[in-house]
Amino acid sequence: MEIKVLKDILSANDHIAESNHTLLRSKGVCTVNVMSSPGSGKTSLILETIRHLRQRVRIAVIEGDISSTIDAQKVSLENVPVLQINTGGECHLDASMVNRALGSLPLEEIDLLFIENVGNLVCPGEFKLGEDLKVVILSVPEGDDKVYKYPLLFSLADAVVINKIDLIPYSKFDVEGFTKAFRGINQSAETFEVSCATKEGIDRWASWLISKTSHPAP
């Protein structure tokens, strides 16, 4: 019974996700589902990307959190459209939550939509939202062994961003070891090393992202 119900939920979710995706593509929106553990820097990366790209693409953000509007408040200071979804306990966003949010966004005026998922390196992997790209952030202090412990999200990622590389001198993090483990389950994703604190690596990340929108870099 439990398994049947779960299958039904996932299948219904995929259906709504497909409909979200069709809508977003028809409006020329490139949609990025940003996932990571709590505190890896999802909001920080989105903020730095907005600052870097605001002259070239029109960005909007959907913020997913169990509770609070802290992240949406930070994003709103950048003067881009932002919507907060509070899941009220749910450990991930799902396609119907995003579907409701899309109705309140000016899709015709958006080139790049970030959906910041709930901080969770497990459950968001099961629920498609209608995104074009899945981006997983891993922060240096979390350690280089996370691929082994949380393989699903890393296997699904279109890009992995290693954030907080400014903390490498103070943490045991072997970039080469991480990359080797990651390539064992995902050969096609892009990888980026960035620091939202020092801005190192943001340029390359932002260039890749813009190449995925309808406004490719000149």
Add this chain to the structure above:
Amino acid sequence: MEIKVLKDILSANDHIAESNHTLLRSKGVCTVNVMSSPGSGKTSLILETIRHLRQRVRIAVIEGDISSTIDAQKVSLENVPVLQINTGGECHLDASMVNRALGSLPLEEIDLLFIENVGNLVCPGEFKLGEDLKVVILSVPEGDDKVYKYPLLFSLADAVVINKIDLIPYSKFDVEGFTKAFRGINQSAETFEVSCATKEGIDRWASWLISKTSHPAP
């Protein structure tokens, strides 16, 4: 239907958790459910606690991970009984997984049992395992705003350990701000500031823990 099934699952889980708890108490085992985001230092704290207390209490560990036996391997080097549970995708441990593990542990020879949950600041809060104490670890690089975003686990905690305090000089983490937010939802839990890297604060944490076992500090 979905809600009904979820209620049934949680109620069945609580029943098994209660049975685990009765068994563990009857053997004089103090059981600690250790929860946090991925990479906050659950295994590191358990390892440091074993090193600190091994002369005074008999410790065993149940390691919960979606996949891999990395953590169990680290713990086994300390020559304490350790069991790895691989959840195979599940985002949390549940009471029946722990129940099966208990059958393989020498309970008569254990004073303190750590159960390291899957790295997840959300879902483990819903599932009792039969523990005496819930300990939540928050690492400094995750940021001081996590209470607002992930309130359930912090509200249930018997103790919160702020780990990686050696990284405070390189991170924006306001201990006072965190504590104020935390006290807003939890007035009774103990709080500890530790660094498993420098060992700072481990002594006070270990003393508190030993006071909870049947072998109180002299």
